[in-house]
Amino acid sequence: MRAFALVVAVATVVILAAGKATAGIDPVKAAQVEQITPIIDRLPKIDKALTDKSAEKRVYQWAAEILPWYAREGIAYDVRVPESINWYLVPLGLGSSVVSYTFDIDAFTNCQMKGATQAPSGFAIVTGPVWMNGHYTLPTDSLYQDVGYIFTLTHELGHDQGICNGPSDYVESSTQLAAIEVASAMSLGGNKLAAASLLPEWRSIILGAMLYDALKSDDLPSYYAFLKSVVTPKEYAARMSKYRARFTDDLAKEQWAEVYKKYSYAVYVKAEWCLRGGTLAASDKRGSLFAPHVMVPSEQPLVMDDFVYLIENLGELYG
Ligand SMILES: [Zn+2]
Numbered sequence: 001m002r003a004f005a006l007v008v009a010v011a012t013v014v015i016l017a018a019g020k021a022t023a024g025i026d027p028v029k030a031a032q033v034e035q036i037t038p039i040i041d042r043l044p045k046i047d048k049a050l051t052d053k054s055a056e057k058r059v060y061q062w063a064a065e066i067l068p069w070y071a072r073e074g075i076a077y078d079v080r081v082p083e084s085i086n087w088y089l090v091p092l093g094l095g096s097s098v099v100s101y102t103f104d105i106d107a108f109t110n111c112q113m114k115g116a117t118q119a120p121s122g123f124a125i126v127t128g129p130v131w132m133n134g135h136y137t138l139p140t141d142s143l144y145q146d147v148g149y150i151f152t153l154t155h156e157l158g159h160d161q162g163i164c165n166g167p168s169d170y171v172e173s174s175t176q177l178a179a180i181e182v183a184s185a186m187s188l189g190g191n192k193l194a195a196a197s198l199l200p201e202w203r204s205i206i207l208g209a210m211l212y213d214a215l216k217s218d219d220l221p222s223y224y225a226f227l228k229s230v231v232t233p234k235e236y237a238a239r240m241s242k243y244r245a246r247f248t249d250d251l252a253k254e255q256w257a258e259v260y261k262k263y264s265y266a267v268y269v270k271a272e273w274c275l276r277g278g279t280l281a282a283s284d285k286r287g288s289l290f291a292p293h294v295m296v297p298s299e300q301p302l303v304m305d306d307f308v309y310l311i312e313n314l315g316e317l318y319g
Contacts, residue, residue, distance in 0.1 A: 025210065025223065028272075029209060033203055033226075033230055035314070035315075036202065036206075036314065037230055039315075039318045040200050043195060044147060045146070045147060045196070046144075051145070052137050052138070060085060066153065066157055067079050067081065069182045073181055073185055074303065075161055076161040079124065080113070080125040080161055081117065081124055082126070082130045082156075082157070082160050083115075083127065085130045086131050086132065087132050087136075088131050088133065088134050102135065106148070106149075107132045107153065107155070109127070109128065109130040111127050111164035113126070114127055132152065133152075136148075147200075148200060150183075150196075151183055151201045154179040154182055157179075158175040159175050163178055169261070172262045172266075173262060174302075176267040177271065180271065180307050181303070183195075183201075184198060184307040185306040187310055188306055208263060208264025208268070211264070212260040212261050215247075216257060224243075227240075271304065271307065275311060
């Protein structure tokens with residue numbers, strides 16, 4: 001069963017690559033971005049409850065909301081809590097660090113087990129702290145109150161559930177998939193802000209996969225032209241400004257291709273596999289980045305059923 005899954009996944013990648021080679025842009029990904037963009041435009045953009053004064057409390061409220069879904073989705077056998085959730089700002093210091101901590105990193109977590117705490121149901125495992133980028137809490141920042149922080153926190157809490165150790169490529173794409181399934185279940189449960197946070201993330205994953213294709217085939221102009229055709233002029237300008245700062249030379253392009261591969265391309269390939277009816281196996285430590293396997297602590301397959309239902313019924317749910 002697993003060998004069959006692998007073979008079909010490889011075939012899928014080849015088909016997508018072939019489409020890209022002839023058209024410049026993969027038509028499947030392009031159609032997905034075109035379908036989801038007007039839906040995203042109608043969803044809330046900010047969490048008004050996240051203010052510079054309420055931010056500390058707000059992340060704990062969201063953590064309390066998100067964590068039980070990791071159990072309900074069968075990802076966490078025991079639900080683990082971070083010892084703290086902090087907002088960080090890095091306004092000064094080495095220029096490259098300031099750029100990366102301010103503009104490139106949305107959050108990070110020390111997901112190693114640190115101890116135990118008393119819970120109503122007995123004892124719960126405590127992990128290290130989660131660090132969230134403070135730009136979401138700065139009233140002067142373009143990302144102030146951006147609902148994207150909810151998915152970001154969902155991803156970090158996924159690491160804390162045990163998707164923590166192993167090759168970084170593998171851990172990051174698995175965590176993204178687990179967070180997508182959790183955020184999809186929350187969205188279907190009626191949580192509007194979870195949906196408003198998830199759908200732009202899913203579109204960013206598709207765009208990141210397209211960008212990975214473009215960087216690998218040295219065809220950024222085709223990607224830029226597609227982007228311009230689908231997003232607002234303001235979003236286009238903001239994304240292009242980011243790309244100009246990132247893709248400064250060939251080495252930078254290569255390094256960024258690796259980042260897009262880890263967080264977007266590998267996630268896209270696996271999610272697309274599920275949308276085509278495939279399933280994800282659990283705890284396969286071999287973990288090829290492109291194979292449809294995911295590492296979860298439950299030793300159970302990660303079932304992406306809520307994500308598939310959400311995407312298949314997008315128009316009806318949010319159109
Ligand atoms: Zn991560």
